[in-house]
Amino acid sequence: MxxxxxxxxxxxxxxxxxxxxxxxxxxxxxxxxxxxxxxxxxxxxxxxxxxxRLPLNKIERENNGLRIGALALNATVADDKQVRERQPLLAQALNAGASAQLRNMATVGGNMLQRTRCSYFYDLAMPCNKREPGSGCGALEGINRMHAIFGFSDKCIAVHPSDMSVALVALDATVLVTGPKGERRIPFADFHRLPGDTPEKDTNLEKGELITAVDIPDGPFTKYVHYQKVRERASYAFALLSVAAALDIENNTIKAARLAMGGVAHKPWRLTAAEQSLVGKPATEASFRQAAEVAMQGAKAFKYNAYKLKLGPNTIVQALRTAASAA
Structure with missing residues (x-):
């Protein structure tokens, strides 16, 4: 070092x-x-x-929602009564992430900023445009079973590793940052970047900008929610693929839906078209399978991650099924 x-x-x-x-x-x-x-x-x-030492670890009510300080620990947020009651999907996603020891150290802001776990990024002997722009992408023709099926480019096919961020993008969170130019609010869906020609840039933060908090608006998603994470070992592993599902159901009819996937793109992947396809439909297997079909449109696999094209819709259906029966 x-x-x-x-x-x-x-x-x-x-x-x-x-x-x-x-x-x-x-x-x-x-x-x-x-x-x-x-x-x-x-x-x-x-x-x-x-x-x-900065006072950025509070969890409090703010503007008809929850404001979670950037220095709040993952374990603290997951166990907080307000979070469990008002945003249970976030609590589930946090508890699915990493190990208990890491959750006791990791912060909300740091969780958002963690870098990909792509093995080519971590291997200094291999080319990686994210680590060294212009060097190439070893994963393109390499062992790419953990890699993206959405939003990738010929410069990078790595995926974002955060579980928490998948829930936050589904819940329409907003990131509060302060920097040399003052304060600004960034919709969570716009916080992380797709790789394009600049995969070394993970987020839209500017130099010197500090994440201070995350705002999550109140919503109807307090009952029918589920975070489904598929991984190689249950004790501690990054997602091969994950799904955050939240439903507002009345008389077995879906009034609103939120869906997002992890382990499939360079950023948490919101499934807005699939959400819209669920609204007004009965909370049935047929509706869930139709939504999964919509969600997977445009997905493209590489040599070793073609299994995600089947795992993806199956995981979406499982997450929706479990969410619908959560009560």
């Missing part, structure tokens, strides 16, 4: 200035991803700005 400077500001403005003015500086909170990247030589910051 390279040598680095370490500072612990107590005010947000000081932290923002420290990162904004230094091209080799970065924020650190729980460090559950960044420290791994530093150990492997993938990330080599010369200054770490520890933000754990």
């Amino acid at each position: 390279n040598q680095f400077q370490y500072v612990r500001p107590t005010k947000s403005q000081a932290a923002i200035e420290a990162v904004a003015k230094d091209p080799n500086a970065t924020f650190i909170a729980g460090g559950t991803n960044l420290v791994d990247l530093m150990k492997r030589g993938i990330a080599t910051p010369q200054k770490l700005v520890d933000i754990n």
Whole structure:
């Protein structure tokens, strides 16, 4: 690991200035991803700005919704009474992520910013446009069984690893950030980027911008929800594919729906067309299968991940079926 400077500001403005003015500086909170990247030589910051002393860990009611501070721990959020009652889909997704030890260290902001777990990204001997722009993508013709089936480019087919983010995009969350130019709000669906020609850019954050909180609006999705995660081992593994499903059902008719997938794209993948196909339909297997068909339109597999073309719709149906019977 390279040598680095370490500072612990107590005010947000000081932290923002420290990162904004230094091209080799970065924020650190729980460090559950960044420290791994530093150990492997993938990330080599010369200054770490520890933000754990900033007052950004509250979970509170705000503007007809929940505001969750960026430094709130994943385990704390998942166990919070307000979250479990008002946003149970988020609680389920958080509890499906990583191990209990990691959830006790990882923060909400850091969870959003974690980088792909693509093996070619982590292997310094292999080409990776995300790690070294212009070097190529080893996964394109390599072992790509974990990789994307939506939204990829010829520069990168990696997927975003977060479970929490799949629930947040389904729940129409908004990210609050503060930076050198002031405060702004970013719809969660616009926070992460598709790879395009710049796969090294994971998000639409600007240099020096600090995530301060996430806002989740109140909604009718407090009862019929389910987070379905398919992984190679139940104890601790990233998703081969996951589905966040939330339904508003009255007299067996679906009044509203929210659907998103993980493990299929460079960002959490919202399934708006599939959601719309469910509205006004009965909460039946036939409706769920039709929605799954709609959801998978445009999916394209590579040599080793063709199984996702079958796993995807089956997981969507299972998630909807389980959500509908959650009561």
